[in-house]
Amino acid sequence: MTTGKYDHITDQELLEKFYADRNNEWLGILLQRYTLLLLGVCMKYLKNEEEAKDGVQQVFLKAIQELQKYKVEYFKSWLYMVAKNHCLMKLRDKHGKIATELNNETIPAPEETDKKKLQQTDHTLDLMESSLQELNTEQQQCVTLFYLQKKSYSEISEATGFSMMQVKSYIQNGKRNLKILIEKKLKEEMNQ
Amino acid sequence: MRENLKDILSHLTTDIDQETLLLYLQDKLPEDKKHEVEKKLVDSEFAGDAMEGLQQFSDKHQLSYTVEMLNRDLKKKTEKKKQRRQKLVLKDQSWLYLAIFILLLLIVISYLIIHRMLQS
Numbered sequence: 001m002t003t004g005k006y007d008h009i010t011d012q013e014l015l016e017k018f019y020a021d022r023n024n025e026w027l028g029i030l031l032q033r034y035t036l037l038l039l040g041v042c043m044k045y046l047k048n049e050e051e052a053k054d055g056v057q058q059v060f061l062k063a064i065q066e067l068q069k070y071k072v073e074y075f076k077s078w079l080y081m082v083a084k085n086h087c088l089m090k091l092r093d094k095h096g097k098i099a100t101e102l103n104n105e106t107i108p109a110p111e112e113t114d115k116k117k118l119q120q121t122d123h124t125l126d127l128m129e130s131s132l133q134e135l136n137t138e139q140q141q142c143v144t145l146f147y148l149q150k151k152s153y154s155e156i157s158e159a160t161g162f163s164m165m166q167v168k169s170y171i172q173n174g175k176r177n178l179k180i181l182i183e184k185k186l187k188e189e190m191n192q
Numbered sequence: 193m194r195e196n197l198k199d200i201l202s203h204l205t206t207d208i209d210q211e212t213l214l215l216y217l218q219d220k221l222p223e224d225k226k227h228e229v230e231k232k233l234v235d236s237e238f239a240g241d242a243m244e245g246l247q248q249f250s251d252k253h254q255l256s257y258t259v260e261m262l263n264r265d266l267k268k269k270t271e272k273k274k275q276r277r278q279k280l281v282l283k284d285q286s287w288l289y290l291a292i293f294i295l296l297l298l299i300v301i302s303y304l305i306i307h308r309m310l311q312s
Contacts, residue, residue, distance in 0.1 A: 028270030035259045035266070036210040040242025049249060053258060060266050076207075080238040152226035172234055 011075045019071065027064055030075070038083050045087035055090065059083045124182065131181035138162070139174030146171050208232050208239055210259070217243075217252045 006014070006029050018026035035056065042055030062082055072078045132140060141160060145151045146167075151159070156167045208229055215221050216229045233240045249255060 024270040028266050031266055032263050033210070035262050036213055036246070036255070037238055037242040039255070039259065039262070040245035041238070042245065043248050044241050044245030047248065052245070053262065056262050057265060060262075060269070064270070076238060080241075084241075146227070146230070150224065150227050152223045153230055154226070155223060168234075172240075175234060 015067075015072065015075055018067065022068075024064060027067060031060055031063060031079075034076070034079055038079070041080065041083045042087055045084070046090060051090070055083075055086060059086050062086060127182050127185050128178065131178050131185065134181055135174050135177055138166075139170045139177065142167055142170035143174035143178065208236075213239075213243070213246075214252075214256055217246055217255065 009017075011030055011033070014026050014030040018024070018030075038056045038059055039052055042052035042059070043049065046052050046055055059079075059082055063079060066072075066082070132143065135143065138160075142156055142162070145156045145159065146153075153164050153167045156162070157164050160167070162170065212221070212225075212229060216226060221229065233243050246252075246255065
């Protein structure tokens with residue numbers, strides 16, 4: 001399934017190679033890296049295995065066409081947006097629903113580890129410990145088991161009785177709330 | 193254990209390779225590896241969405257075959273254009289050779305005609 005000899009080349013380098021000689025084979029190698037993810041995204045929105053497969057093929061075509069027209073900076077985020085847009089358009093055609101199309105300006109740059117925050121380790125960890133206590137019981141329980149005790153979703157599900165989807169949601173929301181709480185506390189400290 | 197709290201603030205940008213993702217879906221990974229994959233899934237919206245969708249497939253063991261088929265189709269699409277382009281280049285060159293040949297032939301014929309006319 002992997003492209004083997006090209007594994008060491010980054011997405012950006014493959015794109016550069018394509019822009020240099022306009023050989024679509026580079027795009028083929030690049031897009032292959034995301035086939036499984038695209039299949040999953042299409043399935044999530046379209047809820048049909050055959051439509052998901054067709055969706056991936058159409059996303060490939062769309063990507064190949066669009067990449068000829070303009071340069072893309074954050075390929076992975078861009079491809080995700082193309083796939084989501086394709087699915088939303090499909091759903092709109094199917095159900096007549098109004099789907100909001102994302103445009104290039106909304107592509108977020110990939111997030112990087114917030115080094116500054118991590119450098120203030122001890123203080124941040126203190127804040128985190130206190131903030132953890134402020135989460136609701138379910139989020140607190142799942143975040144603790146996941147991040148501190150390094151349990152998998154299935155182990156957490158077994159231990160707590162929550163479904164896998166609930167576990168996932170409690171961890172995601174708990175993580176987001178923790179970040180908000182810490183940022184709030186850091187701001188308050190700055191103002192004092 | 194306190195140090196593990198740092199993982200909550202960090203944003204792991206490392207990608208999950210497709211093989212690992214498939215093994216995760218087929219429940220073939222040990223618990224610690226599963227946890228590693230899940231940590232990356234929490235951090236990546238793309239991978240998180242994809243996982244949600246992939247879990248809805250009825251036969252997870254068919255997924256690698258499906259991916260293989262999609263990749264094969266993609267390869268055909270990206271190769272075809274290259275071949276077509278190569279054919280076009282060859283075609284263009286053959287026209288060029290033909291034009292040069294005809295031109296040379298015309299020059300020779302013209303020379304012969306003029307030469308004979310001058311002689312007579």
